Amino acid sequence: DAGVIQSPRHEVTEMGQEVTLRCKPISGHNSLFWYRQTMMRGLELLIYFNNNVPIDDSGMPEDRFSAKMPNASFSTLKIQPSEPRDSAVYFCASSFPAGGEAHNEQFFGPGTRLTVL
Amino acid sequence: RKEVEQDPGPFNVPEGATVAFNCTYSNSASQSFFWYRQDCRKEPKLLMSVYSSGNEDGRFTAQLNRASQYISLLIRDSKLSDSATYLCVVNSGYALNFGKGTSLLVTP
Numbered sequence: 349d350a351g352v353i354q355s356p357r358h359e360v361t362e363m364g365q366e367v368t369l370r371c372k373p374i375s376g377h378n379s380l381f382w383y384r385q386t387m388m389r390g391l392e393l394l395i396y397f398n399n400n401v402p403i404d405d406s407g408m409p410e411d412r413f414s415a416k417m418p419n420a421s422f423s424t425l426k427i428q429p430s431e432p433r434d435s436a437v438y439f440c441a442s443s444f445p446a447g448g449e450a451h452n453e454q455f456f457g458p459g460t461r462l463t464v465l
Numbered sequence: 466r467k468e469v470e471q472d473p474g475p476f477n478v479p480e481g482a483t484v485a486f487n488c489t490y491s492n493s494a495s496q497s498f499f500w501y502r503q504d505c506r507k508e509p510k511l512l513m514s515v516y517s518s519g520n521e522d523g524r525f526t527a528q529l530n531r532a533s534q535y536i537s538l539l540i541r542d543s544k545l546s547d548s549a550t551y552l553c554v555v556n557s558g559y560a561l562n563f564g565k566g567t568s569l570l571v572t573p
Contacts, residue, residue: 381561383563389565390563390564390565390566391509391552391563391565393560393561393562396559396560398559403559404558404559404560439508439509453499453511453514454511454561456508456509456510457508458507458508459508
């Protein structure tokens, strides 16, 4: 079975440009997470979807960031306009919820390495 | 204060050595605990869950001390292939909080 699929794998863009990152979760998983990883801050949760509905977006840095999940098999994370400090690796992960606040394993995609010049 | 704290290392150990990593967490209401492994320029992957009674998976042993809000990972007979970053993970409500990781380098 295919794991979590992310595209593009690498993105280099100039400050001010719009960036769209894409994610296809594992089929049957109904929780989807977007993370950002940097050396300074480690892995940070940006937003969490359950059954395509955003549950917690408190980690989204600011209004320049937006995420959507139009259906169970696709999600996007958009940055507009992008800034150099957005440079990071962005991971998408999916899981099948265990119920309540219990957690099942999260399966991560290979990540998108974003560089904003 | 970050919710999950780990010593970043790096831990440099020879093959065959035993190495232990520790982690502390701040949310006493946390119920789920994990260790994830992340290889260089790769995604994190679940290594093992951590149960209250402690659990073992081959050369790996995980312990949880709820009173001290402390989690540990012990690796016995370390292999070159164990070189990676080990992330301590604790739930906070619906979310998982990841530590920044402890870097391990196993040398020949």
